[in-house]
Amino acid sequence: MLTVDFDKLGLRQGQRVLDLGCGAGRHAFEMYRRGARVVAFDEDAAELENVATMFGAMRAEGEVPTGAEASTLTGDALALPFPDESFDHVVASEILEHIPEDEKAVHELTRVVKPGGRVVVTVPNRFPERICWALSDAYHEVEGGHVRIYRIEELFARLRKAGLRPVHRHYAHALHAPYWWLKCAVGVDREDHPLTKLYHRMLVWDLMRRPWLTRAAEELLDPVIGKSLVVYLHKPGVGVG
Template sequence: MLTVDFTTLGIRAGQRVLDLGCGAGRHAFEMYRRGAHVVAFDQDAAELENVATMFAAMDADGQVPSGASASTLTGDALDLPFPDESFDHVVASEILEHIPEDEKAMHELVRVVKPGGRVAVTVPNWLPERVCWALSDAYHEVEGGHVRIYTAVELLTRLRKAGLQPVHRHHAHALHAPYWWLKCAVGVDREDHPLTKLYHRLLVWDLMQRPWPTRVAEQLLNPVLGKSLVLYLRKPEAGIA
């Protein structure tokens, strides 16, 4: 399930891209399929082993264009081990809400993207996230959990301060918001509750079949109930405001 729209981001074959805080690798895999030179970066070494295994499987299965490459690297988002202006694009999906020193992480991702390059940042959307926090402390009060809820204005202000210019924004995954509200209401660690199991089956069916009624419904609901806020930003070129 992708949150970032890579057509909007402008990914092209041969470009060098960073998936910052890649997690299980969903965005890194798609960029690899599009022929990019991908670096999947995360602090979770065990998760990165799985990502590397999938990269190898994709290559062996012929899913990757000739010339594309993919690698994994463990590290800290507050101290990226890359020279300035190393990447054409950076994706930072659902990571900033986990980082206490988020402005430092923003400055680091701006540092490593080339002038004229684009950055995609996604965070939990304010309203659905606020409902989750109201329903359950366990949802966010865990090690490595969410430390803040961004408003769109607050996030844009911080990213502008870090040196980025907004290009476009949208919301995604409205159908997932009620699932997390249910999880928070019945217990985030409960995997056996019939309501959450039923809703999860609906989400899997929708992901696999993509029927038009749910696609239209999600598009209509996304502006209000979209689980994720997605921002696309540009690093200005030297001398261009």
Template sequence: MLTVDFDKLGVQPGQRVLDLGCGAGRHAFELYRLGADVTAFDHDVEELDNVAAMFAAMKTEDEVPANAQAQTVVGDALALPFPDEHFDVVIASEIMEHIPEDEKAMAELVRVVKPGGRVVVTVPRDWPERICWALSDEYHQVEGGHVRIYSAAELIGKLSDAGLRFAFQHHAHALHSPYWWIKCAVGTDNDDHPLVKAYHSFLVWDMMQAPWISRTAERLLNPVAGKSLAVYLGKPRVRS
């Protein structure tokens, strides 16, 4: 399930791409398939071990172009272990809402992207997220949980202040918003609740089969109820 639209992002084979806060690697794997030189970065060593194993399996199964490269790096988003202006593209998907010092993380992100490079940041959309917070404290009041809710204006403003230029935005995963509302209503750990199980089965069916009716419904609903906000920006080129 991809939040970033790679057609819009325009990643090219051989470009250096940082997946900042890669988690289980969903975007990193797609970048690898596209032939990018991917760095999957996270603070969770166990997650990165799983991502590295998948990278190796993809290479073995010839799922990636011959020249594509992929690596995992563990570290802190507030002190990225990379040189200035190192990456052509940086993706930060569903990570900023977890970081108390988000402006510091944004500054680091901007530091490591090249002038003329592209950045995409995704976060939970504000109004679906507010419903989750209203229904459940345990949804966000956990270690490593969400520490803020961004409006689009706030997120774009902070990223602009950090040195990026806004290009466009879109919303994604409208069909997932009701799932999380149900989870928050019945208990976030209550995976055996009939409504949770039924809706989860529907989402799995949708992801595996990609039927036209649900794909069309989500595309139409995303502008209204998409659970994620994706913001695309560029780093201005240095003027001579």
């Protein structure tokens, strides 16, 4: 399940891209499949082992074009181990809401993208996220959990202060918001509740089959209850080749 639209990002084959806080690697895999030179970066070394294994499997199965590259690196988003202007693009999906010093993280990701490059940031959308927080403390009061709910003006102010200029935004995953409301209502750690199990089966079915009805419904609902806010930004300067 992808949150980022890589056509809107302007991703092209051969470009060097950082997936900051890559987690399980869903965006890194798609960028690798599209022929980018990807660095999957995260603080979780165990998670990155799985990402590296998947990169290897993709290579072995011939799923990536000639020239595509992929590597993993463990580190701290507040002190990225890369020189200035190292990447054509940076993806930071669902990471800033976990970081107390988010302005420092934004400064770092801005530092490592080239002038003319693009950044895409995704965070939980305020309205559905507030419902989750209201329904369950356990949803966010965990180690490494969400430390804030962004107002869009607050997020944009942080990004502009770092030197980025927003160029487009949209919302994603409206069908996933009710799932998380159910999880929060019945207990986020409960895997056996019939309502959440049933809804999860529907989400998996939708992901695999992508029927027109649910696709149309999500497109209509995304601006209202989309689980994620997705912002595409430009770093002023000479265009990336």
